Amino acid sequence: MGTFAAAAAVGLSTLFATAASAHSAGPAGVAKCGDDGKYVITWTVENDYGTPVTLSNIKILPDGGTHANIQLDGKGHGKDHDSFTTTYTTTKPVDLVLSVDGLWQDGRSTWPANGQPANFKSAKVHLSGDCKPNTSPSPSKSPSKSPSPSPSTTAPTPEGSSSTPGLPVTGSSTTLPMVGTGAALVAGGAVLVVALRRRRRVTFTAE
Secondary structure, X not given: OHHHHHHHHHHHHHHHHHHHOOOOOOOEEEEEEOOEOOEEEEEEEEOOOOOOEEEEEEEEEXXXXXXXXXXXXXXXXXXXXXXXXXXXXXXXXXXXXXXXXXXXXXXXXXXXXXOXXXXXXXXXXXXXXXXXXXXXXXXXXXXXXXXXXXXXXXXXXXXXXXXXXXXXXOOOOOHHHHHHHHHHHHHHHHHHHHHHHHHHOOOOXXX
16 A cells, blocks of 8 residues: 555656646647638747747648747746737638747757757647628718809899990090080181171272
8 A cells, every 4th residue: 555655656746747847839829800801810839948948940831831930038037928920811611730849948958858849739720711801881971061152253134224235435525625626617717708808898989
């Protein structure tokens, strides 16, 4: 009985030690349908160990693209997680997986000890293939009021007025000069008649 208890205690201590010293990059992904008909997938990675890790060979399988290397600090020390997004267009069901390689710097050595990064894969992110562009109409704008017509500046024509234009009046009046000229001519003629009569008068002188 005592031997069994001792063996169980050793087994449990080994199990917890293994879990506590586990190195994991924790890749995961969540997808949603965008307004443009493309899937937007948010990918996350997390360092579950207390020393820094370099994540490399980051790619989305089967054909979702790649990502540059990511440096993470030890868990609970600075930046111990990161995220990025990718887009994917499909009309058929597809399962995507995030694959990363992790190499930890454990003091004077690395994990894995052989210096070769360990590979981690996320759970499958399912795309149903029915993501369509959002075609719902945008909120209609209230119609703008047309400007009211400005009042006419043309004066109305009085009723009964003749539409025939009148003769234009130009220059000054010539009536008075003409009357004066006629009077002068008449006076001059009278003087001339009197003078002629005087010349024709014959004077008889008695001897």
